[in-house]
Amino acid sequence: MVLDCEGLSKAVLQTPELTEWLAAAEEEDVRVVVSAATLVEVSHPKINRARYEWTLSRLVVEPVTREVARDGAALLAAAGLHGHKYAIDAMVCATALHLPRPVTVLTSDVEDIIKLSQRRLRAVKV
Numbered sequence: 001m002v003l004d005c006e007g008l009s010k011a012v013l014q015t016p017e018l019t020e021w022l023a024a025a026e027e028e029d030v031r032v033v034v035s036a037a038t039l040v041e042v043s044h045p046k047i048n049r050a051r052y053e054w055t056l057s058r059l060v061v062e063p064v065t066r067e068v069a070r071d072g073a074a075l076l077a078a079a080g081l082h083g084h085k086y087a088i089d090a091m092v093c094a095t096a097l098h099l100p101r102p103v104t105v106l107t108s109d110v111e112d113i114i115k116l117s118q119r120r121l122r123a124v125k126v
Helices: 005-012 016-027 036-042 049-057 066-079 083-097 110-116
Strands: 033-035 060-062 104-107 122-125
Touching: 005 016, 005 036, 005 049, 005 104, 033 036, 033 083, 036 060, 036 083, 066 083, 066 110, 083 104, 083 110, 104 110, 110 122
Parallel strands: 033 060, 104 122
Antiparallel strands: none
């Protein structure tokens, strides 16, 4: 399971929906992954740092490697999208596509994730 910015934000806020997803993932021994790029996207001055750090301690943070960046750029090109607006979504998709399948992305941008991944990822709105 992969969290995008909205998924991570809701995990930090401990919303009931994300708490249920995380509990189910833990119960089923499913890795919960977040792209390092998402850590930057979710950062803002009012974030509860203690909850943020605690949440991250429960997740696997995947780096944005050269390979992930190249794959993200290829996803953008295939979808006909511009990196200025969709760069982080593309990196989230590239990260998710490097994981063993099936992969679910918890996101507020279902359509973008589906388009970028060419329907290879399951996207669930959170």
